[in-house]
Each structure stands twice: as C-alpha cells, then as structure tokens.
Amino acid sequence: xxxxxxxxxxxxxxxxxxxxxxxxxxxxxxxxxxxxxxxxxxxxxxxxxxxxxxxxxxxxxxxxxxxxxxxxxxxxxxxxxxxxxxxxxxxxxxxxxxxxxxxxxxxxxxxxxxxxxxxxxxxxxxxxxxxxxxxxxxxxxxxxxxxxxxxxxxxxxxxxxxxxxxxxxxxxxxxxxxxxxxxxxxxxxxxxxxxxxxxxxxxxxxxxxxxxxxxxxxxxxxxxxxxxxxxxxxxxxxxxxxxxxxxxxxxxxxxxxxxxxxxxxxxxxxxxxxxxxxxxxxxxxxxxxxxxxxxxxxxxxxxxxxxxxxxxxxxxxxxxxxxxxxxxxxxxxxxxxxxxxxxxxxxxxxxxxxxxxxxxxxxxxxxxxxxxxxxxxxxxxxxxxxxxxxxxxxxxxxxxxxxxxxxxxxxxxxxxxxxxxxxxxxxxxxxxxxxxxxxxxxxxxxxxxxxx
Amino acid sequence: xxxxxxxxxxxxxxxxxxxxxxxxxxxxxxxxxxxxxxxxxxxxxxxxxxxxxxxxxxxxxxxxxxxxxxxxxxxxxxxxxxxxxxxxxxxxxxxxxxxxxxxxxxxxxxxxxxxxxxxxxxxxxxxxxxxxxxxxxxxxxxxxxxxxxxxxxxxxxxxxxxxxxxxxxxxxxxxxxxxxxxxxxxxxxxxxxxxxxxxxxxxxxxxxxxxxxxxxxxxxxxxxxxxxxxxxxxxxxxxxxxxxxxxxxxxxxxxxxxxxxxxxxxxxxxxxxxxxxxxxxxxxxxxxxxxxxxxxxxxxxxxxxxxxxxxxxxxxxxxxxxxxxxxxxxxxxxxxxxxxxxxxxxxxxxxxxxxxxxxxxxxxxxxxxxxxxxxxxxxxxxxxxxxxxxxxxxxxxxxxxxxxxxxxxxxxxxxxxxxxxxxxxxxxxxxxxxxxxxxx
Numbered sequence: 001x002x003x004x005x006x007x008x009x010x011x012x013x014x015x016x017x018x019x020x021x022x023x024x025x026x027x028x029x030x031x032x033x034x035x036x037x038x039x040x041x042x043x044x045x046x047x048x049x050x051x052x053x054x055x056x057x058x059x060x061x062x063x064x065x066x067x068x069x070x071x072x073x074x075x076x077x078x079x080x081x082x083x084x085x086x087x088x089x090x091x092x093x094x095x096x097x098x099x100x101x102x103x104x105x106x107x108x109x110x111x112x113x114x115x116x117x118x119x120x121x122x123x124x125x126x127x128x129x130x131x132x133x134x135x136x137x138x139x140x141x142x143x144x145x146x147x148x149x150x151x152x153x154x155x156x157x158x159x160x161x162x163x164x165x166x167x168x169x170x171x172x173x174x175x176x177x178x179x180x181x182x183x184x185x186x187x188x189x190x191x192x193x194x195x196x197x198x199x200x201x202x203x204x205x206x207x208x209x210x211x212x213x214x215x216x217x218x219x220x221x222x223x224x225x226x227x228x229x230x231x232x233x234x235x236x237x238x239x240x241x242x243x244x245x246x247x248x249x250x251x252x253x254x255x256x257x258x259x260x261x262x263x264x265x266x267x268x269x270x271x272x273x274x275x276x277x278x279x280x281x282x283x284x285x286x287x288x289x290x291x292x293x294x295x296x297x298x299x300x301x302x303x304x305x306x307x308x309x310x311x312x313x314x315x316x317x318x319x320x321x322x323x324x325x326x327x328x329x330x331x332x333x334x335x336x337x338x339x340x341x342x343x344x345x346x347x348x349x350x351x352x353x354x355x356x357x358x359x360x361x362x363x364x365x366x367x368x369x370x371x372x373x374x375x376x377x378x379x380x381x382x383x384x385x386x387x388x389x390x391x392x393x394x395x396x397x398x399x400x401x402x403x404x405x406x407x408x409x410x411x412x413x414x415x416x417x418x419x420x421x422x423x424x425x426x427x428x429x430x431x432x433x434x435x436x437x438x439x440x441x442x443x444x445x446x447x448x449x450x451x452x
Numbered sequence: 453x454x455x456x457x458x459x460x461x462x463x464x465x466x467x468x469x470x471x472x473x474x475x476x477x478x479x480x481x482x483x484x485x486x487x488x489x490x491x492x493x494x495x496x497x498x499x500x501x502x503x504x505x506x507x508x509x510x511x512x513x514x515x516x517x518x519x520x521x522x523x524x525x526x527x528x529x530x531x532x533x534x535x536x537x538x539x540x541x542x543x544x545x546x547x548x549x550x551x552x553x554x555x556x557x558x559x560x561x562x563x564x565x566x567x568x569x570x571x572x573x574x575x576x577x578x579x580x581x582x583x584x585x586x587x588x589x590x591x592x593x594x595x596x597x598x599x600x601x602x603x604x605x606x607x608x609x610x611x612x613x614x615x616x617x618x619x620x621x622x623x624x625x626x627x628x629x630x631x632x633x634x635x636x637x638x639x640x641x642x643x644x645x646x647x648x649x650x651x652x653x654x655x656x657x658x659x660x661x662x663x664x665x666x667x668x669x670x671x672x673x674x675x676x677x678x679x680x681x682x683x684x685x686x687x688x689x690x691x692x693x694x695x696x697x698x699x700x701x702x703x704x705x706x707x708x709x710x711x712x713x714x715x716x717x718x719x720x721x722x723x724x725x726x727x728x729x730x731x732x733x734x735x736x737x738x739x740x741x742x743x744x745x746x747x748x749x750x751x752x753x754x755x756x757x758x759x760x761x762x763x764x765x766x767x768x769x770x771x772x773x774x775x776x777x778x779x780x781x782x783x784x785x786x787x788x789x790x791x792x793x794x795x796x797x798x799x800x801x802x803x804x805x806x807x808x809x810x811x812x813x814x815x816x817x818x819x820x821x822x823x824x825x826x827x828x829x830x831x832x833x834x835x836x837x838x839x840x841x842x843x844x845x846x847x848x849x850x851x852x853x854x855x856x857x858x859x860x861x862x863x864x865x866x867x868x869x870x871x872x873x874x875x876x877x878x879x880x881x882x883x884x885x886x887x888x889x890x891x892x
Contacts, residue, residue, distance in 0.1 A: 143765045
C-alpha cells in the first residue's frame with residue numbers, strides 16, 4: 001500500500017489539473033472553475049439551490065416541471081431555439097432535478113462557452129411560461145412518471161419507502177411529484193416557482209475543462225453580473241423528528257420477483273473537517289458491498305445463496321438528512337423474511353465484531369483509485385463540485401475527501417454501525433409481486449434523478 | 453462479470469483527446485498483431501496515471517448454439533467467478549486491494565472483458581495478473597456454475613415485468629425470425645437450466661481464442677510495455693481458428709405484434725432490418741437519422757411526438773450497426789389510451805421523412821452538431837478505449853476517426869434520401885406494442 005501513496009503524491013505534483021477557483025459576483029452568484037486541459041472541451045453547469053425539498057404539498061414535482069419549461073422559450077429565444085442553438089454549435093445539453101437542486105448543463109468545444117453562458121443567463125431571468133406550452137409539457141412529465149416510476153416495481157417500492165420513512169421532512173415526497181399534483185398543476189404554479197427561486201443569488205455556475213478561470217469569470221460577470229439579486233424566501237428546516245420504532249410496509253405491484261429495501265436514518269456531512277460519522281458510513285457501505293465478494297455478496301449471494309443480488313448505499317452529501325440503505329433480491333424459493341433476517345445478522349456481526357484491517361484497507365484502496373479514475377470524466381468533476389456547493393459544503397471539502405476517508409478507523413466504522421443501524425430507526429419495504437396477467441391497480445408512485 | 457446489453461448503441465453517442473489542438477487533428481492509434489494472431493490497438497497517453505484495457509471476442513449471444521440461448525452469456529458471467537486456481541472471492545479481493553475495476557460487456561456480437569487500473573507498477577502488475585487468469589484460465593467450478601445459472605434466470609424473470617424489455621425481445625423476434633440475432637443476450641431459462649460445465653468450457657475454448665481476440669489498450673504505458681502486455685495476454689489463450697461469419701439476415705415481412713402487459717404505458721417499437729457496420733451507406737444513414745430521431749430535442753420525432761403533442765417523454769430512432777445488418781428502430785412510450793394516435797404520428801413522421809428526405813437546413817444543422825461535437829466523442833480515456841474496441845472488432849480503417857468529420861460533411865440530402873429509401877420500406881415495418889390487453 002505504501003507504494004501507492006508515493007505514486008499519488010508524485011502524481012499530484014505533476015498534475016495538469018489546476019486548483020479550483022471559487023468566486024462570488026456582486027449579485028450573489030457563485031462561480032466555480034476547474035481547469036482541466038486534457039481535451040479541447042468544457043462543460044458548463046448552472047446549479048439552482050431549489051429542488052423538490054423546497055416544494056409544498058399540492059404542487060409536488062413543480063421543481064422538475066419548471067426544469068422542463070426552461071427549454072420552452074424566453075422573451076428573446078423562441079421555444080425550441082435553446083436546444084437548436086446549442087446543437088448547431090456542436091453541443092449537448094440537458095438538465096436534471098434532484099431533491100436538493102436543479103441543474104442545467106452544456107458540453108461543448110472550449111471556445112463555445114460564451115454561447116452557453118449567454119443562453120443560461122437569458123433563461124435565468126427572462127423565461128416565458130405560456131399556459132399553452134405548459135399544458136403540453138405537463139403531459140410529457142406525466143409520461144415520464146409512468147415510464148420511470150409507475151411501471152417500474154422497484155421504483156414504486158423506493159417511492160413508498162421514502163414516503164413512510166420520513167414523516168415530516170420533504171424528502172418524503174418524490175422528485176417527479178405525485179400524479180394527482182401533476183394532474184392539477186397550472187402554468188401559474190410553474191411561474192410562481194420560477195419567480196421564487198431563479199435568481200443569481202440562488203445559483204452557482206460550475207465550469208470545468210480547457211478554459212482559463214479568469215476568462216470564465218469575465219464571461220460570468222458580463223452575462224450574469226447585470227441580473228439583480230432577489231430576496232429569497234426563508235427556508236424552514238422541517239427537521240425530521242426522531243423515529244421511535246421500526247416501520248414496515250408491503251407494496252403490491254406487477255412483478256415476477258420479490259424485492260427488499262431497508263433504510264436507516266443517518267447523518268450527512270455538515271462540518272466536513274470535524275465530522276467523522278459520514279466518512280465512516282461511506283466506508284461501511286464499501287465493506288458491505290464495495291466489491292464482488294464484499295460482505296453482502298459473499299455471505300448472502302455466494303455462500304448462503306439466499307439472494308441473487310444485494311447492495312448497500314449511502315450518500316454523505318445532501319442538504320437534508322441522510323439514509324443508509326440496503327436492497328436485495330431473494331433467490332428462487334427463499335423468502336423476503338429470511339433474506340431480511342440474514343441481512344440483519346450481517347449487520348449485527350459488524351456491530352459486535354467490527355471489521356477487519358484487510359477490509360478497511362481494501363475499501364480505502366478503492367477510494368484512492370476511484371479518485372484518479374473520476375478525473376477521466378470532466379462532467380463528473382463538475383457534477384461533484386456542484387453537489388458539494390449546493391449542499392453547503394466548500395470545494396475544500398471535496399479536495400480533502402480522500403484524506404478524510406483514509407483517516408477512518410475500523411473502530412469508527414463499528415461505532416457508526418452500532419449508533420445508526422438500529423432497528424428503531426429502520427424502515428423496511430417489501431415488494432409483493434402481483435401476477436403480470438392482472439391489470440394494474442391505481443397508479444403507483446420516485447426516481448432519484450430525473451433528467452429532462 | 454456484470455454485463456450490459458446493446459453496448460454498440462453507445463457507438464452512436466461516441467468521442468477527442470488530449471494532444472490535438474484543432475478539431476481536425478489526428479488520434480495516434482497504433483495497431484499490430486501478436487504472434488498468436490490477436491489484433492492490438494493502442495493509444496499512449498500519460499496525462500492520468502491509469503491504464504484501461506479491453507479484450508473482445510466474437511462470443512456474443514448470436515454465437516449461442518441452436519437450443520442453447522444464454523450459453524454465451526453464462527460463459528461470460530463465469531469468467532471471473534474462479535480462474536487460474538483463484539476463487540471468485542480471491543479474484544474480487546485481489547482486484548479491490550489495488551483499486552482495480554474489472555467489468556464485462558456482452559451484446560449480440562461481442563463478449564468483452566475490461567480492466568481499469570492505476571498505472572503504478574505494484575498495482576498494475578497485480579491487476580494484470582488477475583486479468584490474465586480470468587481471460588486465460590476460467591475454472592467454471594461446478595457449484596459456481598449452478599449458482600450463476602440461478603442468478604441469470606432470476607434476472608430474466610425480473611426483466612419480464614419491464615414493458616421495455618418485453619417489447620425489445622418481441623421486436624428482435626419479429627425482425628430476425630430464425631437468424632441468431634433474434635434472441636437477446638439473456639437467453640432462455642429452460643436452456644440455461646440444462647447447460648453443463650463441459651458445454652461452457654467448449655464454448656470458451658472455441659470463442660475466446662487468440663485469433664478471435666481484439667485487444668485495446670489506452671493510457672499510461674509505453675509501446676514496448678503495451679506489446680509485452682498484449683503478448684502475455686494472447687500467449688495464454690487457445691489457438692482456435694477465427695469463428696465463421698454469421699449468416700446474412702433476410703428482410704422481414706411486415707408484422708404487427710400486440711402483447712398484453714399490466715403497465716400504465718404502451719411501449720411502441722417500429723422498424724426493419726437495417727445496416728451492418730460495414731455498410732457503404734453508414735454515414736448517410738447515421739447523419740440522416742439525426743434529423744429523423746437521433747438528434748434528441750433537435751429531431752423530428754421529438755418535435756412531433758413530444759413537443760407538439762405531449763404524447764411521450766422519449767421518442768427516438770436509431771440504426772444499430774452490427775457485424776451483419778442490425779435493426780433500424782423507432783420507439784416511444786405513451787399512456788394506453790393514446791397509443792394508436794401516437795403510433796400514427798410516428799408512422800407519418802417516418803413515412804414523410806422517407807418520401808421527402810431532410811431539408812437542406814435540417815441536414816446542415818445535423819452536420820453542424822455532429823462535426824462540432826466531434827471533440828466530445830474522444831475527450832476521455834474511456835471513450836477512446838471504446839472506439840479502439842469498435843475499430844478493432846469491426847475492422848474499421850485505422851484512420852476512421854481522422855476522416856470521421858469529412859465523412860459526415862460529405863453527406864448530402866440526396867444521399868440521405870436514397871439511402872433511407874433503399875433501407876426502409878414504410879409498408880414493410882415490424883410493429884410491436886406492449887401494454888394493456890394486447891388487442892387492437
């Protein structure tokens with residue numbers, strides 16, 4: 001392992017990758033630039049700190065609907081023109097909405113950044129939402145919901161589990177929105193959302209690629225600089241009260257194979273330098289399912305053969321609270337109940353006996369290598385910066401991420417499992433498969449990521 | 453070995469790299485053959501301390517013997533589940549210990565194994581040692597074969613609930629009848645259940661041989677080291693002769709397949725047997741299809757089906773060029789009650805495009821996007837590796853990427869029109885609709 005540290009240090013010194021530039025314009029808009037001169041291309045992303053967690057009951061899904069409307073015309077750019085102009089310049093563009101944010105991006109040759117910035121600054125302030133185009137687009141969004149959620153049994157399970165695991169926090173609502181809210185949404189709902197959140201002081205421009213930071217900042221000042229800041233609404237914390245007992249739901253949906261999803265409440269990164277638990281939970285997820293023979297795979301899939309698939313997932317970076325999740329598909333002839341019991345035994349084993357130094361070193365080696373590999377993707381680099389900043393974390397937190405993960409001890413992983421993977425903080429959902437021959441029940445309901 | 457199907461589709465979305473400054477500069481692809489007959493493609497790049505390798509064989513699902521649909525997939529899945537005396541767990545740990553990532557891909561034509569590793573000596577050597585065993589000495593342990601069969605069958609069962617998967621299977625059956633492209637990679641559960649260890653070993657020996665191998669290397673190594681790695685990987689493979697060509701698909705008659713499914717949407721697919729990777733009409737069809745349904749928000753299908761009518765989230769068309777003629781596919785998904793209306797709009801859009809072709813303005817727009825976006829096709833090691841694999845596997849000219857922009861620019865309205873008329877007879881389409889009761 002020592003060999004690798006040496007390599008990485010040497011590499012950091014000789015790297016073509018410059019430091020991150022992070023400035024804030026006079027109107028409150030943040031601009032972050034990651035220079036990377038490997039290829040003559042760039043990606044530009046505008047991140048708004050407005051996601052489904054900022055919505056109200058009755059208009060769930062409006063953050064994502066607005067994302068769709070952002071392609072349907074401004075005062076000076078007619079409907080369809082945005083995409084057409086970017087395409088004519090050889091670019092690729094799209095957008096995505098999450099619980100925490102809505103982001104818009106263009107990938108282009110490096111010398112075409114100005115076009116992207118000009119068009120993005122225009123639609124930050126001058127969007128036109130006509131009732132006529134809204135009426136068409138809301139149909140598209142409902143089709144998106146049918147495609148990605150209603151007709152995907154595991155997505156339905158996820159949506160139901162979130163709606164039950166959280167009782168107060170807005171993370172309980174699906175990003176795409178409840179179907180009934182979509183059916184009753186109006187152009188005015190979208191216009192209100194746009195007026196409330198689309199402002200330079202609620203946005204971050206992230207540009208990565210073969211660009212010069214000062215030139216990017218110059219363009220940002222020229223195009224975004226003149227846009228006035230808005231007074232943003234007060235954001236209530238809506239903190240989730242402590243869960244005081246396990247929850248359990250059954251979801252019946254057309255499917256051939258059962259499915260199990262378990263979620264424990266968990267913290268997310270707040271003070272990137274002082275916090276330790278979120279890093280320990282990331283390592284724990286790696287110990288459980290970070291390779292083809294990690295604990296869940298080895299025990300459940302290979303040895304006991306009680307599952308055909310099993311995985312653990314935890315995201316430390318979010319504006320709201322976190323979840324540590326495990327999902328699994330039982331093997332033919334095995335029950336979901338037996339599978340759940342087997343997963344619980346694996347967790348209890350870590351809580352009781354901890355993890356081995358070899359497992360810890362293995363996960364860390366993967367973290368270190370992945371940090372090199374991800375530099376092969378400009379888009380991913382920009383994406384990470386946007387996520388961190390939108391979640392209220394400085395780019396510095398990203399720079400030190402690997403060091404923080406390397407510092408995690410086996411004891412910390414065990415302690416995190418003991419403290420957070422408790423039955424009283426657990427919600428369990430089971431998919432009870434219904435024969436495919438039957439007609440569907442009432443439309444079921446979330447995706448994690450909705451791309452325009 | 454995790455797999456994903458239809459990876460050739462990615463070729464349309466394909467790549468520009470480090471060194472060149474202008475969009476016309478060349479990517480220095482080095483090519484040679486090992487003494488054992490493996491074809492090697494290499495791009496040297498030291499910007500990131502990492503190495504990507506892909507080794508591909510003509511061992512995709514079109515090579516499944518009659519009555520044994522799924523044999524190619526099962527063989528491929530088992531490669532890293534015990535090899536060269538290392539157990540599945542030892543393989544997984546050895547790779548993770550050095551941060552290496554081993555993955556697989558399988559489609560109708562190709563079975564590939566890829567390795568991503570740090571290029572520092574200790575990590576790279578360890579990763580390559582495991583990689584070589586996986587390629588050269590899969591053990592196919594009896595107990596593991598039994599386990600992986602059950603996992604594959606479970607995955608097939610799970611996919612049966614997905615209307616997109618049901619439609620895809622029916623579409624290929626309608627287009628390809630008895631041709632080996634007719635069945636998908638996953639195969640047939642009953643056939644998988646019957647497969648034996650010796651059948652897997654036999655399939656492995658005849659397909660995963662040096663003369664069948666295409667090796668692609670991209671990253672932080674020298675030419676000398678690339679040669680040494682290729683030789684070492686090829687030396688441990690069998691010498692089984694190159695597999696014979698697949699039969700030529702014959703054009704399918706018009707058909708209309710309706711399948712009942714408890715989904716809230718209908719999944720609609722329309723198409724014909726399209727073109728092979730070697731087709732002289734490749735560029736006119738590729739560029740023309742941008743206008744029809746390949747250009748996303750910039751395409752006619754998206755405009756007619758989604759923007760104007762709100763009928764679907766996704767509406768698209770593409771040619772998937774394979775070793776032999778792959779499909780032309782047009783697709784959309786819409787709520788049950790407007791299925792016929794949406795299908796009619798798609799058919800009208802397709803018919804109009806074939807009759808009248810694209811306008812000059814549309815074609816100019818398509819060419820601007822494709823040529824202007826060319827640098828994005830090769831802006832990462834991963835994308836370049838994928839191009840090396842395609843160039844090698846389909847025997848494309850070495851200057852394929854150098855001439856790509858010119859080839860796109862050379863396409864004119866007439867060429868598009870003629871190529872589409874030759875390929876797609878709007879009266880002979882295969883149509884598949886999955887959803888609701890299945891009746892009209």
